[in-house]
Amino acid sequence: MKILLIGEYSRLHNSLKEGLLKLGNDVTLLGFKDGFKDFPVDFPLVKKWDDGFLKKVKLAVLKLTGFDISSYLTYKQFQENQQHFQGFDVVQLINENSFFCDYKHEKKILKFLFQHNKKVFLLSCGDDYVHVNYNFNHPENPSVVQPYLAEKIADNHFSNVLKFRTKPFEKLHHYLYQNIAGVIASDLDYHIPWQHHSKYLGLIPNPINLNKLPENMPEIADRVVIFHGINRESYFKKGNDFFEKALEIIQQKYPDNVTVLVSENVPYKSYINSYDKAHIILDQLYGHDQGYNALEAMAKGKVVFTNAEESFEKHYNLKEKVAVNAKPDVDYLVEQLSFLIENPNEIKAIGKRARNFIEAEHDYLKIAEKYLEVWRSTN
Structure with a gap:
């Protein structure tokens, strides 16, 4: 099979790629290197205007106009190489926001992937709309929501979780859900919230290259x-x-x-x-x-x-x-x-x-x- 894995958080997709290659498949990995962790990817994306003076300019522009420069620049990086991201039997997204873009630009990227590849799957192995909302609705469930509700984490340091409770990311979730072939959970923390959804395909444990x-x-x-x-x-x-x-x-x-x-x-x-x-x-x-x-x-x-x-x-x-x-x-x-x-x-x-x-x-x-x-x- 020809497979495109999108996103890397923890080495999950790298280990899966190694296993798939060993079994004779053609595998490409696209995504960010997850900050200081510096994971290897075949097509690395770089989040631009995300620190120092340029970040201040970006936030000012975002506040005044609603235009997210970082999201636009990520979209342009994808667009410049999009000939490499089509014709796959399987595309797997590591997250509902794999490209860390705002709704507008994330949807543009996803639309291209849906139109130019056979099947797209979503992996639930981090925060997403279903997982985050489940944990807020079930505060007794052990999750990162608990230290937030205990006021140990400020909103601005929890934005990557809280964004999934906003209207744009709810819309993004529904757009994804309408177009993906199915959702796979990487462990029980994601299986529990997703288990009753119609496109949920079950839990496949994290791959470890021993x-x-x-x-x-x-x-x-x-x-x-x-x-x-x-x-x-x-x-x-x-x-x-x-x-x-x-x-x-x-x-x-x-x-x-x-x-x-x-x-x-x-x-x-x-x-x-x-x-x-x-x-x-x-x-x-x-x-x-x-x-x-x-x-x-x-x-x-x-x-x-x-x-x-x-x-x-x-x-x-x-x-x-x-x-x-x-x-x-x-x-x-x-x-x-x-x-x-x-x-x-x-x-x-x-x-x-x-x-x-x-x-x-x-x-x-x-x-x-x-x-x-x-x-x-x-x-």
Whole structure:
């Protein structure tokens, strides 16, 4: 098949591409490199007029005229290369706003893709109209909406979520929904909101290329090494405030038994190796299922504090922990960390089960085959 994957957030589409290529398909990846993460793409888009003086000019023009210069310039980048984005059997959008454009320019790009390719699918693996509105309508559901409702996140730092509650993005959602072949969820956090929609095709777990992630659980000598990776843009969304408070207590409680490593805003190529010496990884709160960073760490055989709710364990029929379910509760986090520090054999056991789980449920070749099956069977 000839396949165009659009957008990259976490390495999901890169891993899927690797699996699809291995199975003999022709695959092209178009999109942004996701800021400092710098993911590889075949046709990179650059978000222009998005910082410094030019951003101020852009915002002034937007306020005065309603014209978004950044969206226009992204559309022009697409238009200049559009001969490369047609004639595909399958196009998959990573999000309802894959090009980060306003309604007018995003719709123009999507219209071209719908007209010049056979099938277009939508992947729900981040914020979209259905997912965001579900979480606002169900505030008890663990999601990034919870720290926002707790007033930890200002509106201007939550705009990439809140935009999906506006009329233009509601219109964009309906336009997409009328034209796509179907919607695929990447984990339970997106499956739950989408599960009753007519074009929902089901959950296909995130693909992980295990060849690039060899098992790496260091021996535990005198100290347990804990790694905390921080992305400042999503600090409260990930629950880093809870992790940092828990780590302060742990370092005071076990000064001779624990080493804490912290990394902030580093490119993916550096990040993926920055926690090799660690036994425990602190990833995120507020969800049912693991995100991509957690899955890659689990593939390396680490004990990951992440989303691993009862719904996740039931879905995969798990009898033993493959990750530690992290909750927005400092005392709980301290209790869980303390248990592992005092029982290092349990660290090894969970790490081994984590690797086995990724091999069983997230192998990139198995996942690529599942995508091909769904794409082929959907009209």
